[in-house]
Amino acid sequence: MTEDKKRILEKIRKCMALGSSANEHEAAAAMRQARKLMDMHGLTNEHVELSELGKETTASEHVNPPLWAAALQTVIARAFQCSAFSGRHRAIFVGRAENAKVAAYTYEVLMRQIKSARQAYTAERVPVWLSPAQKKKVSQGYCEGWVSSVQQSVREFAAPLRDEEDEKHQRFMEEETGNGPIPEAKPRKSVSERHSLARQASYAGAVDGEKVSLHHGVNRGEEAFRLAQLA
Structure with missing residues (x-):
């Protein structure tokens, strides 16, 4: 895995973590950003899960x-x-x-x-x-x-x-x-x-x-x- 891909996946994980925020607007914005990054870079939920390992x-x-x-x-x-x-x-x-x-x-x-x-x-x-x-x-x-x-x-x-x-x-x-x-x-x-x-x-x-x-x-x-x- 390249360093660029690692950084992108880290950003996605951070966005997903914010997706559990009690602030509904903040959570929704974070999840939209996570999905946008995944679509831009051709990444799936499995890529994100594996990046935690x-x-x-x-x-x-x-x-x-x-x-x-x-x-x-x-x-x-x-x-x-x-x-x-x-x-x-x-x-x-x-x-x-x-x-x-x-x-x-x-x-x-x-x-x-x-x-x-x-x-x-x-x-x-x-x-x-x-x-x-x-x-x-x-x-x-x-x-x-x-x-x-x-x-x-x-x-x-x-x-x-x-x-x-x-x-x-x-x-x-x-x-x-x-x-x-x-x-x-x-x-x-x-x-x-x-x-x-x-x-x-x-x-x-x-x-x-x-x-x-x-x-x-x-x-x-x-x-x-x-x-x-x-x-």
């Missing part, structure tokens, strides 16, 4: 995220009423602008935490004689368990994202990329379900993941969420 992108170490990384991004997105999208070395959150920002920040914080926890587990409890391939499976199993505990914590408060909101986020991404419908992510397989060492690691990861609490907050005078790392 925002996209936040944060770096990811993965080209094709494993199950645990994709699940973590999805659960964070749902916690903040966003939709999750992935790119090469990117995690993308789309939703209300303020929600998308908090979701991206939360993702960065939790990714740092899970990597730190994984590193500690690997150093302290993974046998040195395992092959690199086995160590990778154990590492992924640990992360799967860790994320599963965070998912349980989020389910306690997160409201489900309505289908119409998810569809609106999809249309927003289509407008942003200009590439048409966004393809669905390929399903990932669980490592811990197929390998005994990874399954054992997932139990330890689940215990450590229970120490993370993601819950509501009321800071900065706006509806937001707060991330707390419990000791």
